[in-house]
Amino acid sequence: MEDQTKRIRRGTIAPNGLIFWRYSKGREVWVTPEKFALKQSQRDKSWNFDNREKCREAERRWRARNPEKAKEKVKRWLLADPVRAAAHIANKHHRRRQRTTGRGVTATEWKAIKTKSGGRCYYCGSVSRLTMDHVIPLSKGGKHEAWNIVPACKPCNSKKGAADPEKFAATIGRLLV
Numbered sequence: 001m002e003d004q005t006k007r008i009r010r011g012t013i014a015p016n017g018l019i020f021w022r023y024s025k026g027r028e029v030w031v032t033p034e035k036f037a038l039k040q041s042q043r044d045k046s047w048n049f050d051n052r053e054k055c056r057e058a059e060r061r062w063r064a065r066n067p068e069k070a071k072e073k074v075k076r077w078l079l080a081d082p083v084r085a086a087a088h089i090a091n092k093h094h095r096r097r098q099r100t101t102g103r104g105v106t107a108t109e110w111k112a113i114k115t116k117s118g119g120r121c122y123y124c125g126s127v128s129r130l131t132m133d134h135v136i137p138l139s140k141g142g143k144h145e146a147w148n149i150v151p152a153c154k155p156c157n158s159k160k161g162a163a164d165p166e167k168f169a170a171t172i173g174r175l176l177v
């Protein structure tokens with residue numbers, strides 16, 4: 001099962017200015033602050049939001065109290081439908097892979113990242129063709145996820161390479177927070 005303590009909280013702000021949003025069905029996305037505010041107000045308006053959360057909370061508590069029964073329940077659920085079981089296993093592998101490389105960056109997220117930076121290179125402000133740059137390099141355990149991505153022009157991206165991001169940012173007078 002997923003490690004709950006490692007989950008990012010809704011509303012977390014990334015160094016690139018995007019804010020984390022998780023849909024009630026679990027889909028996760030990084031959005032601009034404007035989009036975040038919009039989503040927040042839409043969610044508050046949804047009449048059954050409180051009830052859904054309460055149900056889920058009760059289910060979580062039940063699982064924590066009855067781990068064996070919960071396991072049995074999943075097993076029965078899987079046995080009842082082989083197609084579902086196959087999908088469940090595939091999903092499990094997918095999640096494991098995601099844990100190491102990240103869940104990827106959607107086109108919408110990449111657009112939001114560029115919007116947030118004003119269409120400029122995060123490091124030098126150039127408006128030339130922007131590429132995705134990992135703030136924490138993948139080689140150092142950074143993930144290919146929106147929170148870890150800033151737009152960088154080709155020269156900055158290659159200058160940085162796998163150099164320490166903080167050192168690199170400092171050399172060009174840019175602070176990473």
Ligand SMILES: [Zn+2]
Pocket residue numbers: 121122123124125126152153154155156157
């Ligand atoms: Zn640049």
